Amino acid sequence: MxxxxxxxxxxxxxxxxxxxxxxxxxxxxxxxxxxxxxxxxxxxxxxxxxxxxxxxxxxxxxxxxxxxxxxxxxxxxxxxxxxxxxxxxxxxxxxxxxxxxxxxxxxxxxxxxxxxxxxxxxxxxxxxxxxxxxxxxxxxxxxxxxxxxxxxxxxxxxxxxxxxxxxxxxxxTMIWQFRQDLFTKYHDRMANDLGFDPTPGGERTWEEYYKIADWFGKNATADVKYGTGHQARQHDSLMNDFSNVLWSYGGAYFDHGKEVGRLGAVDPGPCRLDSEAAIAGAEFYNRLLAIADPASKTWDWDGVGAAFRGGRLAMCPNWHEFAASNEQVMPGKAGYAPLPKGPAGTANMYGxxxxxxxxxxxxxxxxxxxxxxxxxxxxxxxxxxxxxxxxxxxxxxxxxxxLPEVRAAEHRPSQMPNMLTAAAVRQAWQPDKIGLRPKIPMWNECNTAIFTGLSRMLTGGASPEETMRSIKGRVDTIVARGWVA
The missing domain is CATH 3.40.190.10 (Periplasmic binding protein-like II)
Structure with a gap:
């Protein structure tokens, strides 16, 4: 570590x-x-x-x-x-x-x-x-x-x-962070084994991300212990990590999700986590975490960031500003891309x-x-x-x-290491790609219900479908009660 x-x-x-x-x-x-x-x-x-x-x-x-x-x-x-x-x-x-x-x-x-x-x-x-x-x-x-x-x-x-x-x-903003050196080293072998170009980018799918992670975990253990890691502790970080998958599968916390995320709502209406798309996203997320570093369930963003910098992971979704730490600890070895897409497109959580x-x-x-x-x-x-x-x-x-000096810093050697993520975040901030959680007065309570339910799912306490329906019920109760300052 x-x-x-x-x-x-x-x-x-x-x-x-x-x-x-x-x-x-x-x-x-x-x-x-x-x-x-x-x-x-x-x-x-x-x-x-x-x-x-x-x-x-x-x-x-x-x-x-x-x-x-x-x-x-x-x-x-x-x-x-x-x-x-x-x-x-x-x-x-x-x-x-x-x-x-x-x-x-x-x-x-x-x-x-x-x-x-x-x-x-x-x-x-x-x-x-x-x-x-x-x-x-x-x-x-x-x-x-x-x-x-x-x-x-x-x-x-x-x-x-x-x-x-x-x-x-x-x-x-959450983006795909990966070991550029290992992707370069194993590119041809991975492409041949998997049947697709494994180069990270917004055109990759979450299913392909899963296959890449699984491949690293089975074939590159001399260089890295696990293919992927996640911020899946029972914490706000888990909601963030899961939401990228939820949205890419077409799921939403409420109707008019982009509007509720961008401008907000006092009463967002019924929770939609019981939709087929939301359940499909939860099923994939549960399957992905099953092959991820088991310590993911104990990590927030700091934990997964430290594991990535420590050479434990081939890739992970994490906040783009961790690039500064990545470049300090393992200069030149990390790469950055928008998160993969699902059936409904890509979503990159903005924080x-x-x-x-x-x-x-x-x-x-x-x-x-x-x-x-x-x-x-x-x-x-x-x-x-x-x-x-x-x-x-x-x-x-x-x-x-x-600014010319900022543009120049997007490439190594860079005196502004967070700018190495600029190409990825520019795409992530596009209106159809930015991930915006619901901006509602009672969000803090809803967030707790979401990551508590997801944590139970990841530890085998409930199926993805049971989890989504349970969270929906809890969130509906919170929203119906309203919020009082």
Whole structure:
């Protein structure tokens, strides 16, 4: 097993310096306090809130790691100090819910997960169109149109197409990661034995993926122990891993699945996991996991990422931002492609999140927070994040991908290793290929019901059909009960 630190461990370490600002010091009081200072002397829109202090609460993600490692460009530009608090997602959601309910913003800037923060708490976030329309505040560089459209909708909106509550901030997406060196070494022999070109790509099917995995497990044990591995622990990761297969087989969690995933719904209607297509997807997934590394049932994304880097697996589906760790540990050996297709096409789970502003902020604080999120998502900041040794992340803006130095980084040798996945994620973000889980207020409960049921299936506690019908019943109960803030 790989002894290198996981991607999350790397980020935790990189974030320590930024987090220490808030852990060793004190956050702005959530009691009665004056608004941030404001002066328009000199007419510099970026300096009007100098002396203000903002608190930014975030999950420990790649762009936050890079920003926390060097906040000096923002402070020099604006004169604003920023405290960064980083938490695991569940703890973040709890902290944000309490803060929004308090009526006073301890955290002016919020990392708003679309499913656990935006959908249930969107009324507690500022409609950012009002900030963009304020002539006293700087405009978004490139405007709304520079953000990748599917990401702006999925990360920034809820139900209504006009209000925008967050700016797309990160964009982790699940793709096919594979040992390029081993696929090259065994290509001709595999092609001859299997009767098809085994080169990974979106034109490969899940059935072919199964056959490739099985072949590696039986014929290449001198180089790799298992053909495939998965993030199939009883955890959110299992829902993500399974969903790629579900959608590619034509299954869906609810009717109008793409719309419910892209814009969201308050009441999505009945769960559709009892459909023939959903059951077929579950049957395949159960069969695939039967030949995968048995430890898959104990792994989340970090676990499968470590196993892949450690030389245990020939391939796996995982978040594309693990490329940075792959290239650090096994430079030049990994390849990246869109996930295979099923009878209904291909689907690549998107896990991106936006940054927004608490509606509890005072007027000048709100303006200062706007300056921060505009800067944090600006093209020049995203480019700096790509180059950062502390984090990385990948851009959410089209213009960054068009820069010559970023284009060049898509090929080895690359100083921006996450860009080695660019060809794969560009395909994965196409409207007909992006995988979007349901954006509904009660998703957290539904998610738990889904991965709990799937885990039982994978350990032999229920058949795929029984599992899908059982999860459907549980999800229908949750949706019927509704969600109360």
């Amino acid at each position: 790989d002894e290198q630190p996981s991607r999350r461990d790397v980020l935790r370490g990189a974030l320590a310096a930024g987090a220490a600002l808030s852990l060793t010091g004190s956050l702005s009081s959530c009691g009665a306090r004056p608004d941030a200072p404001r002066t328009m002397s000199g007419g510099d829109q970026w300096r009007q809130f100098q002396g203000a202090t903002l608190n930014f609460i975030s999950e420990n993600t790649a762009p936050t790691a890079a920003i926390a490692a060097d906040l000096s460009p923002f402070t020099k530009l604006t004169g604003i100090n920023v405290n960064i608090v980083t938490l695991e997602l569940t703890a973040l959601v709890q902290r944000v819910a309490l803060d929004l309910a308090s009526g006073r913003a301890q955290y002016q800037v919020i990392y708003a997960d679309p499913y656990q923060v935006l959908a249930p708490y969107h009324k507690g976030l500022v409609n950012l169109r009002t900030m963009q329309a304020d002539p006293n505040l700087p405009d978004l560089p490139g405007g709304w149109g520079d953000f990748i459209p599917a990401q702006l909708d999925a990360a920034g909106k809820f139900v209504e197409p006009e209000p925008i509550y967050t700016l797309p901030y990160d964009a982790p 991106g999140t936006g940054v927004g502003i608490s509606a509890n902020t005072l007027p000048h604080e709100r303006g200062a927070a706007w300056l921060f999120i505009v800067w944090a998502t600006a093209p020049q900041t995203q480019l700096a994040n790509l180059k950062s040794k502390a984090g990385g992340g990948t851009p959410t803006r089209t213009s960054v991908y068009e």
